Amino acid sequence: MSGAGNFLVVILDPILIFLCGLGISGAAIATVISEYLIAFILLWNLSGKVLLIPFDFDGAKFFSYLKSGGLLIARTLAVFITMTLTTSLAANQGPIPMAGHQICMEVWLSISLLTDALALAGQSLLASSYSLGNYEQARLIIYRVIQIGLGAGVALSMILFFGFGPFSSLFSTDSEVLDVAQSGIWFVAGSQPVNALAFVIDGLYYGVSDFEYAAYSMVLVGLISSVFMLVAAPVVGLPGVWAGLFLFMALRVLAGVWRLSSKSGPWDMIWYKDRAED
Numbered sequence: 001m002s003g004a005g006n007f008l009v010v011i012l013d014p015i016l017i018f019l020c021g022l023g024i025s026g027a028a029i030a031t032v033i034s035e036y037l038i039a040f041i042l043l044w045n046l047s048g049k050v051l052l053i054p055f056d057f058d059g060a061k062f063f064s065y066l067k068s069g070g071l072l073i074a075r076t077l078a079v080f081i082t083m084t085l086t087t088s089l090a091a092n093q094g095p096i097p098m099a100g101h102q103i104c105m106e107v108w109l110s111i112s113l114l115t116d117a118l119a120l121a122g123q124s125l126l127a128s129s130y131s132l133g134n135y136e137q138a139r140l141i142i143y144r145v146i147q148i149g150l151g152a153g154v155a156l157s158m159i160l161f162f163g164f165g166p167f168s169s170l171f172s173t174d175s176e177v178l179d180v181a182q183s184g185i186w187f188v189a190g191s192q193p194v195n196a197l198a199f200v201i202d203g204l205y206y207g208v209s210d211f212e213y214a215a216y217s218m219v220l221v222g223l224i225s226s227v228f229m230l231v232a233a234p235v236v237g238l239p240g241v242w243a244g245l246f247l248f249m250a251l252r253v254l255a256g257v258w259r260l261s262s263k264s265g266p267w268d269m270i271w272y273k274d275r276a277e278d
Helices: 004-020 024-047 059-091 095-131 134-170 175-182 185-190 192-206 211-236 236-261 267-277
Strands: none
Touching: 004 024, 059 095, 059 211, 059 236, 095 134, 095 175, 095 185, 095 192, 095 236, 134 175, 134 185, 134 192, 134 267, 185 192, 185 236, 192 211, 192 236, 211 236, 236 267
16 A cells, blocks of 8 residues: 555656646645555455444444544654654754755655564564463564564664765755765664664554553653753754754653563553463
8 A cells, every 4th residue: 555655656756846847846746645545545445344434333442442543643743743843943054954954854764664664563463462362472572573673773774874975965966965964974874773662662552552651651752852952953053953853762762661661551461461370
């Protein structure tokens, strides 16, 4: 589904941006069309497997869904507000720093999201073991997902450290913009192990339906990081923004490690159930 949407964007972007002369608006239109295509394919596939609009309404399940959905919306808003603030603070530095920052962000996010596949795999595997009560297997999955995530993050960090120059030159030929982008190499490359851990821990949250902690911790982390950037960016410029983003991801990891080590909430069953039965 995502592949079909991305392929459509690749086709529509040059047509709408250059041939039709729509510029940035053309890119936006292509993105919207691709999102509708993905949604249509998703609904089409689901309609063949489940009844999308059931006739028997279960109020308890519906409100449980609303609660979980509301928590995830709050979490998404916390991420959105924090990321929007980084763009605003970078824009205040001027057009050239903003352009350099945007190159860093595009590479940073694109590479970081590669580890999102690990998060999805970990989520489904953990959910399966947890629902079946196989807590020993669930613990093994947690260990392996974190180990693989960290390894992937280190590998991506090395790739970016040596390949960020060629990557950044794909976005611009302006030497001043590229100089700004190159100054962010330590942020873009060095933060990848932390980013990878943050993403895989998110997957672990969802695997045991720990939505409440995922949402509340993200709001707190976003608030702390935003305050830091508001103070640091006017003083040191883009490095303050990048330091704030690194803090944002690092605090997410710390919050996840604390949650796992505290063995509270749904994690209590994973760490203690087998020993209690023995």
